[in-house]
Amino acid sequence: MASHFLLSAAARTLSLARVMRMTDDQAFDAFRSIRWTETDGDAICPRCGCFECYTFKARRIFKCRGCGHQFSVTSGTIFASRKMPLRDILAAIAIFVNGAKGYAALQLSRDLDCQYKTAFVLAHKIREALAAEQAASEISGEVEIDGAYFGGYVKPANRREDRVDRRRKVHQTGKRQVVVVARERAGETLTHVAPTEAAGVPFVLATVKDGSTVHADEAAHWDDIERRFLTKRINHSVEYSTPECNTNQAESFFSRLRRAEIGIHHHIAGRYLSAYAMEMAWREDNRRISNGEQFLLATSSALAHPVSRQWKGYWQRTA
Numbered sequence: 001m002a003s004h005f006l007l008s009a010a011a012r013t014l015s016l017a018r019v020m021r022m023t024d025d026q027a028f029d030a031f032r033s034i035r036w037t038e039t040d041g042d043a044i045c046p047r048c049g050c051f052e053c054y055t056f057k058a059r060r061i062f063k064c065r066g067c068g069h070q071f072s073v074t075s076g077t078i079f080a081s082r083k084m085p086l087r088d089i090l091a092a093i094a095i096f097v098n099g100a101k102g103y104a105a106l107q108l109s110r111d112l113d114c115q116y117k118t119a120f121v122l123a124h125k126i127r128e129a130l131a132a133e134q135a136a137s138e139i140s141g142e143v144e145i146d147g148a149y150f151g152g153y154v155k156p157a158n159r160r161e162d163r164v165d166r167r168r169k170v171h172q173t174g175k176r177q178v179v180v181v182a183r184e185r186a187g188e189t190l191t192h193v194a195p196t197e198a199a200g201v202p203f204v205l206a207t208v209k210d211g212s213t214v215h216a217d218e219a220a221h222w223d224d225i226e227r228r229f230l231t232k233r234i235n236h237s238v239e240y241s242t243p244e245c246n247t248n249q250a251e252s253f254f255s256r257l258r259r260a261e262i263g264i265h266h267h268i269a270g271r272y273l274s275a276y277a278m279e280m281a282w283r284e285d286n287r288r289i290s291n292g293e294q295f296l297l298a299t300s301s302a303l304a305h306p307v308s309r310q311w312k313g314y315w316q317r318t319a
C-alpha cells in the first residue's frame with residue numbers, strides 16, 4: 001500500500017529538536033541566509049540597499065558603509081524590535097507550521113516559556129506575513145466559491161420555555177460573519193470576510209480572472225456572477241458532486257478552518273477572523289510540501305515582510 005505523503009520521511013524534513021539545539025551563532029546564520037538569499041547571507045542595508053556593510057560580530061549587528069545606518073538581522077522586518085532570542089523565534093515558526101489545524105498562543109507560550117502576550121503577538125505576526133503572500137494575487141482556471149458562518153453563537157436558554165428561535169435575526173448577536181472563499185483547483189486559496197455571503201460577491205468578481213470557470217452552490221446571490229463567468233452550479237440538497245460540478249475543494253478549506261475553531265482556538269470570530277482564515281488558506285495550499293519547506297517559506301515571508309503596523313507595540317496600545 002502506498003503510504004500517505006504526510007507519513008513519508010520526505011514530509012518530515014524539519015525537526016524542532018534540531019532548531020532548539022542551535023547555538024546563538026547558528027540561529028543568527030540561519031536568519032541571515034534566509035533574509036539575504038541573493039547575497040548568500042551577506043547583509044544588505046535596509047535603508048539604502050547598499051551591499052557593503054561592516055559586521056560587528058560580537059553584537060551581531062551591521063553598519064552600512066554608504067549611509068552609516070546600523071541595523072540587526074531583523075531590523076525592518078516583522079520581527080523588528082524583538083526581545084526574544086533568534087533561536088526561539090525560529091522555534092516558534094517551526095512549532096507554528098507543524099500545527100496542521102493552527103496553533104494556540106497559550107500553548108506556544110508554554111512551549112517557549114514566554115508570556116502569553118508575547119506568544120499571541122508573535123503568532124499574529126507570522127499570520128500577517130503568510131497572509132501578505134496571498135493578498136495581491138488573482139486566481140483563474142477552475143475556481144470553486146463558497147461561504148461559511150463563523151462567530152455570533154447564541155447559547156440556548158436553560159429552560160425550554162425560555163428558548164428562542166436562534167435562526168431569527170432578532171435573536172442573533174450581530175457578531176456572525178461569513179468567510180467567503182475562492183479556491184483555484186490545484187492553485188491558490190483566497191479568502192474574504194463579509195457580513196453575509198451575498199456581500200462576498202464583489203470579492204469574487206474582483207479576484208477571479210475573466211475566462212475562468214466558477215463552481216458554486218445554488219444560493220441565489222451567486223446568480224450575479226453568471227454574467228461574468230462560465231458558471232457551474234451544484235444543488236447541495238440533492239447531491240454534493242456531479243461529474244461537471246462540485247465545490248469540494250472549498251469545503252476542504254472550511255473543514256480545516258472549522259477544525260481550527262473547534263479543536264484549537266475554541267472561538268474564532270470578530271476582527272481576527274480574517275487572519276485565521278488566511279492562515280488556514282496558507283496551510284491548505286502548502287499541505288503537500290514538507291514541513292522543512294513550510295518552515296523556510298514562512299520564515300522567508302516573515303523576513304521579507306515590513307514592520308507590522310498592527311502588531312508592533314500592540315500591548316503598549318491595547319493593555
Ligand SMILES: [Zn+2]
Pocket residue numbers: 045046047048049050064065066067068069
Ligand atoms: Zn545604507
